[in-house]
Amino acid sequence: MTDAFDVVVVGAGIAGCACARELTDAGVQVAVVEHDAPGGGATAAGMGHIVVMDDSPAQLALTHYARSLWQKLTSELPASVEYEERGTLWIAADHEEMTQVHTKHATCTGDGVRSEVLDAVALSEAEPRLRTGLAGALLVPDDAILYPPAAARYLLQAAQRAGARLIRGTVTRAGNGAVTLSDGTMLASDHIVIATGVEVSMFPWIRLKKRKGHLVITDRYPGFVRHQLVELGYLKSAHATTSDSVAFNVQPRMTGQLLIGSSRQYMQEDATADAGLVDRMLRRAYEYMPQLASLSATRVWTGFRAATSDKLPWIGPTHDPTLYMLAGFEGLGITMAPAAARLLADHLLARQSAIDPGPYLPERMARAETILV
Numbered sequence: 001m002t003d004a005f006d007v008v009v010v011g012a013g014i015a016g017c018a019c020a021r022e023l024t025d026a027g028v029q030v031a032v033v034e035h036d037a038p039g040g041g042a043t044a045a046g047m048g049h050i051v052v053m054d055d056s057p058a059q060l061a062l063t064h065y066a067r068s069l070w071q072k073l074t075s076e077l078p079a080s081v082e083y084e085e086r087g088t089l090w091i092a093a094d095h096e097e098m099t100q101v102h103t104k105h106a107t108c109t110g111d112g113v114r115s116e117v118l119d120a121v122a123l124s125e126a127e128p129r130l131r132t133g134l135a136g137a138l139l140v141p142d143d144a145i146l147y148p149p150a151a152a153r154y155l156l157q158a159a160q161r162a163g164a165r166l167i168r169g170t171v172t173r174a175g176n177g178a179v180t181l182s183d184g185t186m187l188a189s190d191h192i193v194i195a196t197g198v199e200v201s202m203f204p205w206i207r208l209k210k211r212k213g214h215l216v217i218t219d220r221y222p223g224f225v226r227h228q229l230v231e232l233g234y235l236k237s238a239h240a241t242t243s244d245s246v247a248f249n250v251q252p253r254m255t256g257q258l259l260i261g262s263s264r265q266y267m268q269e270d271a272t273a274d275a276g277l278v279d280r281m282l283r284r285a286y287e288y289m290p291q292l293a294s295l296s297a298t299r300v301w302t303g304f305r306a307a308t309s310d311k312l313p314w315i316g317p318t319h320d321p322t323l324y325m326l327a328g329f330e331g332l333g334i335t336m337a338p339a340a341a342r343l344l345a346d347h348l349l350a351r352q353s354a355i356d357p358g359p360y361l362p363e364r365m366a367r368a369e370t371i372l373v
Ligand SMILES: Cc1cc2nc3c(=O)[nH]c(=O)nc-3n(C[C@H](O)[C@H](O)[C@H](O)COP(=O)(O)OP(=O)(O)OC[C@H]3O[C@@H](n4cnc5c(N)ncnc54)[C@H](O)[C@@H]3O)c2cc1C
Pocket: 010, 011, 012, 013, 014, 015, 016, 033, 034, 035, 036, 037, 038, 039, 040, 041, 042, 043, 044, 045, 046, 047, 048, 049, 050, 051, 169, 170, 171, 172, 195, 196, 197, 198, 199, 212, 213, 214, 215, 302, 303, 304, 305, 306, 326, 327, 328, 329, 330, 331, 332, 333, 334, 335, 336
């Protein structure tokens, strides 16, 4: 017998779980198919920095909208999600980077994102363990931190409480109104959502690249760092499309642990941690905060970001009228998930969206065929 659903979501990462929650809230009958632990995949590997990014107007619109949706969720999030508005400090190493601080401040102000320029003295008061001699920073106080796998699981459980069904299994085919699992189970739906992160081999037309990242987690050092700290050079690292790159990016967890990142590598299929790259990443972190070198690290892991050629996700319909995409979030999927899910739900339910969904439509993939990342 083939079960039928209004919507079948393939993948229970943060995107699929947010989508299931959004749709069940609107009374839609949803099934989520997952072949691993819900909230595993890239979601479990991510840092959980909820951050407004302004690489492009479309990225700014989506991340700002997404952050506001996370803020609305805070009253219901359980303690296990560890949501905290710590704020981001975008650190300028020198006067040239201070120019970027002012530019970013103007962009934030223009979009209604609160931010504050800190000079060198104010920066060292805000984060006394940073090395001396840094030029200043931009503080974005409403940016937040959460624990991504717990957030995904919470959203899925909320969807399940509202009637969503979680089906364990591997999807081997999806399209033309049907989803086939490896055990032969068939599900029928006119709305199938691809939320499989980097696992898109069953859709050869999807032009996505894996971008490997490493993170180090330390033992517990409560109060060692107060904000999410990111060097402004991170933006260069996130934009680099060819070489391996590292950047200073440190996050204080509610447990007192510190997450130390970040790295970006293309052309890597192997999930094994690269000792040389981890060493480079840590040395970069020590340049900004020398005392980090005295902390004990407990674990290193890697994950794969799903990178698109124009650094925006794909949210919406595809050439197959029964297939919809919710993928391609690169390093911002935890941040973007609630907004991406809302935009897709708006489309499926013919609702007006709060922001223009145009820049994220998958139809642009065809236009980008020749400018692959
Ligand atoms: C090191 C690192 C740090 C990051 N830091 C941040 C950060 O600070 N802030 C931020 O916003 N983002 C961050 N990201 C990005 C973020 O983690 C991802 O964008 C996000 O988790 C993607 O979520 P997803 O649901 O699209 O994919 P995933 O979490 O990968 O979920 C996809 C799910 O689909 C399932 N699946 C796949 N194929 C099938 C199939 N055939 N059948 C059944 N199930 C299937 C998988 O098992 C998986 O559970 C980071 C990423 C990395 C790697």
